Amino acid sequence: MATLTPTLTLTSTDATTDQLSFSVTDSLSVTAPHIGLAKISVSTTGANNIIQPATDGQTYYVYVKHTGVDGSGSTVTTTLNIELTGDVIIGKLAAGEFMFMPVGGHSLGVQLQASSGTVVAEYAYFTKA
């Protein structure tokens, strides 16, 4: 068993007149299997871009980042859908954005889908011990 330490920081000096400064961390017990860090050129068919297998009840901690480039390396501004298998859209990442979340307790996986063309994504997942 190993430890995964995620830390998120949100900062802004001008979103509000009072500065926003927020940081949170956690200590997660994780085990195999894990994927980290991988890259995928995501197409417009989510079912072809499954990055995390069906959970079969366990929990996975999933990280995804939109790299801002397509499969040829050109800069793109198209969005990247984060979906559960079966085309259930959770949300969209714009170029450069990322997400981190637990997925599990059910029988669905995670898939990615480009809004058009291709989008290169980086991802990792860790299995909750």
Place this chain on the structure above:
Amino acid sequence: MATTTATLNLSSDMLSSPINITASSILMKAGVTEGLELIEMGRGTIAEADGSKTAEFGLPTALGADKAAKLFLVNKATDPTYYIDIDLHDTNIGRLYAGDWMFIPWGMNDTASELVIEAEPSGATCPYEFVLLQEPQTLVAHS
């Protein structure tokens, strides 16, 4: 323009060589280079006895269609067996165990994209905190 920067660091001792991943981005409105300006934050408590509840933050409607939003949600329970089950409408996403958190893009497109939360197992009570960053929604005329 508001500039809010989110930074995530993941580190682990799972392998003999340490894993260290860092990502940082400025949170933008959809399709433009303007920052998200609306920040909603707060806390609440949900008990297992409450059953499944629509989270009272965000409350997506058609006004949020194709707009950007980011949600941070943390389970502040201290009992490691207590978790918050999170559904997107009627599809289960996953569980936040005590102390765990998530940071996700949230497609707040319509009322069917609401988050539904439920404390588990039997007898559990889970305090939670959230930060929702989103675009201001266009107000509609008074009817």
